Amino acid sequence: MNMAPSVVHLPDGQNFTVQPVFSGLFFKSNEFNIHPTPFPVGWTVVLHSEDNCDNHVDDGEDGSETHPKQNHIHRYSKPTLHNDTVFISSISHPSSSDYRPPASASRQIALMMWITLYWYFQQPEPSPYLExxxxxNTPLTARPKGEWRIRIKREGVLRTGNLIPKLERMGLISTMESAVGTDVHENNQGWDNMFVTRRMFWQIPSGLFLFTLQPMKHSSHPGSPIGSRPTSPINKGESPHGHQHTPSFGSGHLCVDTQAGLASMPGFPVGPYFSPSRLPTYFPPPPLQYTITNNVRHPLRQKPPRMGEIFYTRFVPSVGKYLxxxxxxxxxxxxxxxxxxxxAERENTHLCSLDDTSLLQMWLSKPRVSAFWGEYHPNFLSDGLQSKHSFPAIGMWDGVPFGYFEIYWVKEDSLGRLMGQDAQDFDRGIHVLVGEEWARGRVQHWLSSLVHWCFQVDNRTMNICLEPRVDNER
Known part of the structure; x- marks a missing residue:
């Protein structure tokens, strides 16, 4: 397999080195493998390409017989639209003297498969055109398009027990065979043809699978505080993540069970996936209830995250920073x-020393911004925080603020009244203010991320609205 090692940066700050090995690809945890060991912690996947067997059916000489269909297996070199297959072949666990075993082995394997797919669907996109x-005889761009998908084979670790059905129930993999089946002995009908599409994968909430292991009290990895991510043991003077934030907490932030309620600044990354219980942090949308606001009937909304709380993170490879x-x-x-x-090296860190009010005053004083948003007034931020159908947010690159955003429910907004029946119950809208000149030109990164969050946080959201002015210039 002619591939150079690569590093996959997960939304919660974990890093895995993906390197080719004799049997496939090895995903090595950079957090667990701080110390040299002959058996690195991680897992191996077998990833290869199988030609469509329909392309390999040969007619007999008299045209009346055909040879059995056979798949042609090739080494993986780059993604294909439909022909790639993958399964987990082996797992190397951390020492039981350092970490407790996972409460659910199925959950751990699901996490490994999720990370594998997270890496795979960030590889160069294959051509979408079908032959x-x-x-x-049709020109390439006029041919029908297919969906990028990968097949999950029921082999190796995935052959164990009811693991494949569990992954399907979790929503990680799918099958086209939705019937119960008639096999009374081995009820495997439909479970051998599992797949994941890229469109499906990026709709899966990351918090549904991301979790970390519980360190032992007498762990050989010192310096890992009680509230830390257990997959990030930190030795004295050494950080597995390379860079760390070092400011101290102000008052008025979150209770102890959330990221900003920690007693002191931790020496490890904390974000929306942090959990002292080391369990997945996904919570499903609430039951549907309706209320009326200003003569508009709309669903009862959940409270947004609290002031200062990070609600979305992801690593952007092309920028080399976390958004x-x-x-x-x-x-x-x-x-x-x-x-x-x-x-990547942090820049413009002086912005981290400003409170949000000062940031908004500075940004709204710029003619480019005030021409669209108006002048700053003392109630600008408090009005946004008191709104019942929207909340204000600050965008950051590696923790450095660059812009202000308002995320709102369209139904109750003035836009919803103009749209009438076209405004659906869970449509979202976004107002945008990019205050820093150095951050301009990255619209695709932060806009796709905000849309990604809107679709993930409530799968009933079908549309995202923007309201650019007709005289807006890039």
Missing amino acids: TKQSQ SFRVASLSPKPVPSVGPLGP
């Missing part, structure tokens, strides 16, 4: 950013 008999969003805060002190950092 069929009907379109073989994150947190709720704006009225605190007179700068809001500490405790999320993960990318390997």
Whole structure:
């Protein structure tokens, strides 16, 4: 397998080195493998490409017989649209003297498969055009398009017990065979043809699978505080993540069970996936209830995250930094950013010393911004925080603020009244203010991330609205 090792940066700050091995690809945890060991902690996947067997059916000489269909297996070199297959072949666990075994082995394997797919669907996208008999003489761009998918084989670790059905129930993998089946002995009908599409994968909430292991009290990895991510043991003077934030907490932030309620600044990345219980942090949308606001009937909304709370993070490979969003805060002190950092050098860190009110005053004083948003007024931020159908957010690159955003429910907004029946119950809208000149030109990164969060946090959201002015210039 001719591939160079690569590093996958997870939304919660964990890093895995993906390197080719004789049997496939090895995912090595950079947090667990601080010390050299002959058996690194991680797992091996077998990833290869199988030609469509329909392309390998040969007619007999008299045209009356055909040879059995056979798959042609090739080494994986780059993604294909439909022909790639993968399964987990082996797992190397951390020492039981350092970490407790997972409460659920199925959950741990699901996490490994999720990370594998997270890496795979960030590889170069294959050509979407299909080659069929009907379109073989058609120009490439006029051919029908297919969906990028990968097949999950029921082999290796995935052959164990009811693991494949469990992964399907979790929503991680799918099958086209939705019937119960008639096999009374081995009820495997439909479970051998599992797949994941890229469109499906990026709709899965990351918090449904991300979790960490519980360290033992007498762990050989010192310096890992009680509230830390257990997959990030930190030796004295050494950080597995390379860069860490070091500000101290101000007052008025979150209770102890959330990221900003820690007693002191931790020496590890904290974000929306942090949990002292080391369990997945996903919570399903609430039951549907309706209320009426200003003569508009709409679903009863959940409270947004609290002031200063990070609600979304992801690593952007093309920028080399983590993009994150947190709720704006009225605190007179700068809001500490405790999320993960990318390997790129941090710039413009002086912005981290400003509180959110000062940031908005500075940004709204710029003619480019005030021409669209108007002048700053003392109630600008407090009005946004008191709104029942929206909340204000601060966007950050590696913890450095660059812009202000308002995320709102369209139904109750003035836009919803103009749209009438076209505004659906869970449609969202976004207002945008990019205050820093150095952060301009990255619209695709932060806009797709905000849309990603909107679709993940409530799968009933079908549309995201923007309201650019007709005289807006890029």
